[in-house]
Amino acid sequence: MRIVITGGAGFLGSRLARRLLERNTLTDACGVEREIHQILLLDVAPPTGAIGDPRIAYQTGDLADPATIERAFAAGADSVFHMAAVVSGQAEADFDVGMRINLDATRLLLERCRKLGRAPRLVFASSLAVFGGPLPDPVPDDAPLMPQASYGTQKAIGELLVYDMTRKGFIDGRSLRLPTVTVRPGTPNRAASSFASGIVREPLAGVDADCPVAPTTRMWVSSPRTVVDNLIIGHEAPASAFTHSRSVNVPGLCVGVGEMVEALREVAGDGVAKHVHWSYDAAIDRIVSTWPAGFAPSLGHALGMRGDDDFRSIIRAYIADDMPRN
Amino acid sequence: MRIVITGGAGFLGSRLARRLLERNTLTDACGVEREIHQILLLDVAPPTGAIGDPRIAYQTGDLADPATIERAFAAGADSVFHMAAVVSGQAEADFDVGMRINLDATRLLLERCRKLGRAPRLVFASSLAVFGGPLPDPVPDDAPLMPQASYGTQKAIGELLVYDMTRKGFIDGRSLRLPTVTVRPGTPNRAASSFASGIVREPLAGVDADCPVAPTTRMWVSSPRTVVDNLIIGHEAPASAFTHSRSVNVPGLCVGVGEMVEALREVAGDGVAKHVHWSYDAAIDRIVSTWPAGFAPSLGHALGMRGDDDFRSIIRAYIADDMPRN
Numbered sequence: 001m002r003i004v005i006t007g008g009a010g011f012l013g014s015r016l017a018r019r020l021l022e023r024n025t026l027t028d029a030c031g032v033e034r035e036i037h038q039i040l041l042l043d044v045a046p047p048t049g050a051i052g053d054p055r056i057a058y059q060t061g062d063l064a065d066p067a068t069i070e071r072a073f074a075a076g077a078d079s080v081f082h083m084a085a086v087v088s089g090q091a092e093a094d095f096d097v098g099m100r101i102n103l104d105a106t107r108l109l110l111e112r113c114r115k116l117g118r119a120p121r122l123v124f125a126s127s128l129a130v131f132g133g134p135l136p137d138p139v140p141d142d143a144p145l146m147p148q149a150s151y152g153t154q155k156a157i158g159e160l161l162v163y164d165m166t167r168k169g170f171i172d173g174r175s176l177r178l179p180t181v182t183v184r185p186g187t188p189n190r191a192a193s194s195f196a197s198g199i200v201r202e203p204l205a206g207v208d209a210d211c212p213v214a215p216t217t218r219m220w221v222s223s224p225r226t227v228v229d230n231l232i233i234g235h236e237a238p239a240s241a242f243t244h245s246r247s248v249n250v251p252g253l254c255v256g257v258g259e260m261v262e263a264l265r266e267v268a269g270d271g272v273a274k275h276v277h278w279s280y281d282a283a284i285d286r287i288v289s290t291w292p293a294g295f296a297p298s299l300g301h302a303l304g305m306r307g308d309d310d311f312r313s314i315i316r317a318y319i320a321d322d323m324p325r326n
Numbered sequence: 327m328r329i330v331i332t333g334g335a336g337f338l339g340s341r342l343a344r345r346l347l348e349r350n351t352l353t354d355a356c357g358v359e360r361e362i363h364q365i366l367l368l369d370v371a372p373p374t375g376a377i378g379d380p381r382i383a384y385q386t387g388d389l390a391d392p393a394t395i396e397r398a399f400a401a402g403a404d405s406v407f408h409m410a411a412v413v414s415g416q417a418e419a420d421f422d423v424g425m426r427i428n429l430d431a432t433r434l435l436l437e438r439c440r441k442l443g444r445a446p447r448l449v450f451a452s453s454l455a456v457f458g459g460p461l462p463d464p465v466p467d468d469a470p471l472m473p474q475a476s477y478g479t480q481k482a483i484g485e486l487l488v489y490d491m492t493r494k495g496f497i498d499g500r501s502l503r504l505p506t507v508t509v510r511p512g513t514p515n516r517a518a519s520s521f522a523s524g525i526v527r528e529p530l531a532g533v534d535a536d537c538p539v540a541p542t543t544r545m546w547v548s549s550p551r552t553v554v555d556n557l558i559i560g561h562e563a564p565a566s567a568f569t570h571s572r573s574v575n576v577p578g579l580c581v582g583v584g585e586m587v588e589a590l591r592e593v594a595g596d597g598v599a600k601h602v603h604w605s606y607d608a609a610i611d612r613i614v615s616t617w618p619a620g621f622a623p624s625l626g627h628a629l630g631m632r633g634d635d636d637f638r639s640i641i642r643a644y645i646a647d648d649m650p651r652n
Contacts, residue, residue: 133571142470
């Protein structure tokens with residue numbers, strides 16, 4: 001079995017790849033569990049730390065360039081995890097770049113999968129940002145798509161394409177609406193939600209961190225560990241688990257940003273938590289405040305997905321898995 | 327004021343143009359009522375009967391070709407009615423043609439409007455086909471988009487783009503989800519709903535007509551007269567009438583297909599109605615049966631839109647407005 005992971009050099013893509021290597025098998029679109037022979041990690045930039053495993057291959061290229069996609073799929077693909085995206089803050093600031101990667105590259109990828117002849121199983125990393133506007137709390141699985149920023153719009157369009165092309169038999173797709181993933185290691189990115197990692201990661205490294213939204217702002221979050229498990233569960237779900245859509249609200253944890261800082265204080269002490277400074281940023285708050293924070297993810301739970309227990313365990317998972325050791 | 331109508335050589339586009347000529351004014355994106363100097367009717371084919379008015383211009387070309395769009399907008403545009411589409415049955419039978427016209431051409435058009443500098447008011451003719459799956463009856467304005475065929479998928483994507491590009495200030499868009507328009511004059515087309523016109527039009531001409539769905543199938547329909555009025559009302563609505571979306575469920579009439587034939591019998595007699603034959607077609611029924619038939623269109627009514635009173639009046643409107651005289 002050959003797997004293609006777009007955005008594969010990124011944090012979540014690499015982590016997914018390592019988890020797949022540990023498993024060594026995955027279920028194909030026919031429902032047959034097969035051994036993994038190759039995982040291609042396709043990304044715009046090379047990885048910061050390469051995975052030393054003969055089953056891993058790397059390719060660097062522009063995902064919106066048909067030649068890049070062609071090269072990645074020349075050896076076929078049984079499964080695809082489409083993780084690559086221009087993040088929310090950047091997609092809002094640069095409409096054209098967002099459309100090119102989040103829409104055009106997604107469509108190129110889906111069309112290339114269609115040409116494989118044998119419909120591959122495809123997991124599309126969507127986002128809770130497809131929601132917005134007035135919504136029930138918690139948000140039910142069948143809430144209307146009403147994105148209030150360009151990132152969510154592009155993800156919603158991707159979901160519609162994934163479902164229609166699945167219905168046509170071109171792919172066996174499933175769109176997973178991921179919670180905000182925290183704590184991400186490394187440096188801040190241009191996601192509007194980047195602070196949700198920064199306010200834990202930086203203080204733990206002894207560095208000050210600005211929090212651009214109010215302590216009362218609630219978010220729907222997940223640890224990287226849990227998201228990777230849920231991505232694989234979404235891949236393994238049989239086609240019969242879905243009815244009139246291929247979209248899944250992925251379980252997460254509803255937590256206030258103030259509570260996140262309190263959890264940091266409990267886990268790491270006051271000396272760490274005092275590095276968080278409340279510094280309101282209207283542009284970020286405008287995007288984040290349109291995202292719902294509480295979900296009732298029935299289908300996700302029925303498929304076996306789960307959320308994290310509490311934010312303290314998310315912080316402890318970061319310390320155990322990802323925090324740089326000095 | 328210069329207006330561009332795509333699909334302008336078609337039945338609905340031409341009719342809209344004639345109604346606009348009668349009015350002679352339209353409100354621009356600044357809310358100012360202005361005199362109409364030119365209406366460009368852009369379509370893939372020339373009109374069957376040209377409108378003899380100096381304010382009307384025609385252009386023929388492939389809408390998915392940037393050169394066609396460029397030429398149509400070279401003289402600017404204050405308002406756009408984007409009516410052109412590959413109809414539902416054809417979009418389902420030929421996925422690529424549907425994507426090319428219903429998605430790619432729509433995007434080209436929106437991008438060209440963005441380049442005008444001064445955001446034009448734009449009416450996108452969407453469809454009730456954006457809905458599908460389990461839905462409340464009647465369907466509320468905020469029902470989830472869950473299209474179950476490629477036509478509705480492409481229209482839903484168009485709506486998402488119209489809203490996001492409106493939010494960004496590129497256009498002043500509004501997406502009107504039109505009911506099935508009946509009675510259309512002329513010959514059958516490849517819309518799955520084509521029979522809804524055929525079962526009235528052909529019998530009135532003394533010709534047999536096959537009805538591919540069950541008499542109990544209900545549909546949400548509108549006469550051409552009423553749809554044209556509602557398109558103009560949608561155009562004239564102030565931007566302040568909208569909140570988290572630019573999509574409007576346009577009022578219509580909920581009617582059973584059996585009742586449509588009974589109405590024909592009442593209006594035109596048994597000798598006419600007996601030309602309708604029930605001849606089930608699974609491919610058409612599969613598409614039509616995914617469309618909801620009853621709506622509670624609150625926003626549409628609030629804007630001043632209305633549905634037809636009953637199907638008899640729709641038949642009488644056809645006889646008065648469109649039925650060929652021998």
